[in-house]
Amino acid sequence: MESGNIVEYIDRQKIMCAVVLEVKNQRLRLLTESNREVNLSPNRLAHTYKTRLDLSMGRNKMVDTLKEIVGRRNALINNVDIKELWEVLNTEQEWIDLKTMTEFCFPDSPNDDHESAVVRAFFKNRFYFKFQRDRFFPNTQDQVERKIAHEREAARRNRIIQEGGDWLANVINDNDPLIPEDKLEIVDLLNSFYLFGREHKNYDLGRAILARAGIDPDEELFNVLIKLGVFRENENIDLYRYDIATVFPDEVNEYTTRLIASSQDSLDTTHRKDLTMLPLMTIDGQMTLDFDDAIS
Structure with a gap:
């Protein structure tokens, strides 16, 4: 790993492109495509490419160049048909390295941009392959579904x-x-x-x-x-x-109707005295709608 190397790392579920500004004490100082400087461990890198930038071109020019590189790589993603690759490779159930996978996708002299496009495509679509650093493993039919x-x-x-x-x-x-x-x-x-x-x-x-x-x-x-x-x-x-019924079942209503029809005399109020004018004292609260604890 040297200053000027183009690298990629994953930040917040996004692949970021950066150039190495400095390597010091097992840490990398990077300038990213979004014009930010970050310090990372080499273990955080998703991939390192052969492409290098001349650091003497200046910060703004380096950022513009990184953006151009990202644009080229993203444009190539559409040429990577992951489902078609899976249909061909899933019966093997073996790890496939990045170089081989890139050659499957871009058989004519693939370069760093093509490798990055493959990484980006597989990172975006994880239905068909397990994706580890620089290698891929086809999922089974059941896993895909x-x-x-x-x-x-x-x-x-x-x-x-x-x-x-x-x-x-x-x-x-x-x-x-x-x-x-x-x-x-x-x-x-x-x-x-x-x-x-x-x-x-x-x-x-x-x-x-x-x-x-x-x-x-x-x-x-x-x-x-x-x-x-x-x-x-x-x-x-x-x-x-608690799923407590709020209406009587039909058989209860039917029985009540028959009972009323056969017991009309019991509803005769002729010999009853109306005491509803008497005051009541209740221990129920003021807002209650059901006075069931009262004396008169």
């Missing part, structure tokens, strides 16, 4: 968070919000989230939606669900939380 399914689920989850969160944020400011057909799933999810909390299978998803909408799950969610017509203001939440 699971990775693709996982990616689709992640994309679906992100879409739900984004669209659901943005819609809820608008609901807060709407006096009479309507629930579109495509948001019924969101409302059902938030209903279950409120009732069951961490026990709900989609707890993390619900929390992410609320975070995007800026809604406090403990202080504000219940009022949002009231506004959406899911709950009434004085809803007995435990009935839903």
Whole structure:
């Protein structure tokens, strides 16, 4: 490793191109394509290339040159058909080095730009190959299918968070919000989230939606669900939380109807005295709706 070498490293899930300004005490001082200086261990490098820059050209010129190099390399990515490579190579189940893989993709005199394009393409698409420094290993058919399914689920989850969160944020400011057909799933999810909390299978998803909408799950969610017509203001939440029936079954209603029809005399109030004018004293709270502990 010498000053002037072009190198690449991974920073925040992005491949960065840089030139080595100085090698000192097993550390590299680099100038990146974004005109930043960073200090790295050589172990952080994803790849080192033969291409070198003349450090005497000046900082601005070096940054411009790095940007030109990155542009060329990114343009070559479209020539790397990873799925087609996998279809040819997956039966081998052997590690393939970067030089060989580059020759598969660019058979006519490949150079550093071609090698970088291969690295960038495989870094971007990780469905078909395991990717380690300068080598690749084809995934099995089952692994590929699971990775693709996982990616689709992640994309679906992100879409739900984004669209659901943005819609809820608008609901807060709407006096009479309507629930579109495509948001019924969101409302059902938030209903279950409120009732069951961490026990709900989609707890993390619900929390992410609320975070995007800026809604406090403990202080504000219940009022949002009231506004959406899911709950009434004085809803007995435990009935839903513990799946307690709120209506009598049909057979009970039918039996009651028959009982009333056969016992009309028992409903005769002729010999009853109306005492509803008497004052009551109750130990129930002032806000209660059910006075069941009282004397008159």
